[in-house]
Amino acid sequence: MSALLRVGVAGTGRIAQALVSGAAFAPEVRIVAVSSRHQAAATEFAQRYGIGRAHQGADRLADDDDVDLVYVASLNHLHHRDVCRFLDAGKHVLCEKPFALDAAKAAEMIAAAERNDRFLMDALWSRFLPSWQRVRSLVDDGAIGAPRSLSAELGFASTDPPHGRLRDRGQGGGSLLDSGIYPHAFASWFLGEPERVHAVADIGPTGVDDETSCTLTYASGAHAQIRSSFRDALASAAFVAGPDGAIELSPRMHRSTRVVLRRLGRDDVVETLPYEGNGLHLQLTHVARCIAEGRRDSPVMPLAETLGILRTLDAIRAQIGLRYDTDAQDQ
């Protein structure tokens, strides 16, 4: 039996709350500590969720010897700094998506994991859902032939104010990194890294994209069409197709419980694949198993793939003119 994985949470925002709630369904892990810039926020969070230790600041969490893994749930533009800090302190790390604002930063984070011989993973939790796993196994079993045509979208009409996180260039805002990361992770899973990208976007008044539509083409001849939106309540479906049929994941592809196998001349096969809670515990169970097995990289969400997805997003951002404040600092 593997030992219980002791998890510290860096951050107290909405996704941190969701992960801690979800962790109740993962018997392999225990949330033992939380950190926040403000002691009061950390204490309040710890009390609400029954967490033993509340630290002021990430450094104290990094120094907590009774933490095996840190879940980094800070703001997008702080992931790079925080992930490297925790890795250098000897922790394993699960980093909330988007993993980094660009591929160069992701490469540095991966190098930090390697030099410290620690486990690191991009928290693309949807990939661990029964529905996503079912699509994967249908494709692997040849249900549709070789996948070559993919389309995926995720979008909603945001009511976030102009100065909110979602629309703040300083904090890595925009629909591409917030919503688009899911359809891009879906496409990458089945088609790998594209050879070429073409993207168009509606850039809002704060300089981030309200909607981005991309076409990705692959050396294999495959095509993917991807869309993310803050402005429109998209149906948010995902499809992967081959010569023998298509598989649909919808609605709300990032947390879907419904998979439809469509083949010409046959009735659709609809499967409902529920999960407990909000589903965020599934990635924790996976991470706990990886670490227990001595792995440093997840076979389901490998770091090389995280890097490839970010290279694709970098190319899209260059085309649509989505620049982050951190980009300027890099020049």
Add this chain to the structure above:
Amino acid sequence: MSALLRVGVAGTGRIAQALVSGAAFAPEVRIVAVSSRHQAAATEFAQRYGIGRAHQGADRLADDDDVDLVYVASLNHLHHRDVCRFLDAGKHVLCEKPFALDAAKAAEMIAAAERNDRFLMDALWSRFLPSWQRVRSLVDDGAIGAPRSLSAELGFASTDPPHGRLRDRGQGGGSLLDSGIYPHAFASWFLGEPERVHAVADIGPTGVDDETSCTLTYASGAHAQIRSSFRDALASAAFVAGPDGAIELSPRMHRSTRVVLRRLGRDDVVETLPYEGNGLHLQLTHVARCIAEGRRDSPVMPLAETLGILRTLDAIRAQIGLRYDTDAQDQ
């Protein structure tokens, strides 16, 4: 009451057969004549469907004074010639899609209708289906807000041989004009004519596209993503979305009986909207009504829109290098 519309069918191929079968459900029309290059084919077709007159050649059908409307079901590259011939003989015309191989030819066909004061329509029959009409009325009623995000695809894995019609450049082959015309007609209906197009394609050994993926952008800021395929059995869904939700038409968007209204925070509303036969009679009923009312252009599938769709397809063809033999003749 309007008089019965007497219809002649130019061509005896699969779509001509489908239209004649469908016409049994349109009491406003009667199929009274058929023409084919070969007398035997015309006679066989007439006998099979109980049609009174079988003509050898389009000229004899054009001279048939007891025909009000000709349904042009010849090969794609012959539509231009045949439509002009029937209009000049004083017939109203319903022309099978693709209406023409390019916008320039379509403009000549429209000019022929105008100079002869005859009715002319692009046979985009799907637009008359209860499901398509339902999507239209939901959008018009504001169910999703102003439509700005659209994706639509239609594709199948073709078993047509390399020398078959679908892959013959001489006959206007390729997935774009064969399957793509449906998602393009869907996009045009809600978003109008795009300002810019971007297309990528897999061009097969005969020089036509096996699969084409397009992004269309509009002056309004709207985005559409469209795909057609001969190589992959796509799920063939269509979505139109706005700030308040999305509407889905699937599966097999071109002949769908299923409309789903998806709005965040509400249960999906699924409607099943069946139709009689193959649905091809619905456009005939519409055409009969237009002609009875003295119209020369359909308010549901106007000629100006047909022209706009073909301009879009022209731009896409230029990008993907899909050239027809008739293009060379035009130089």
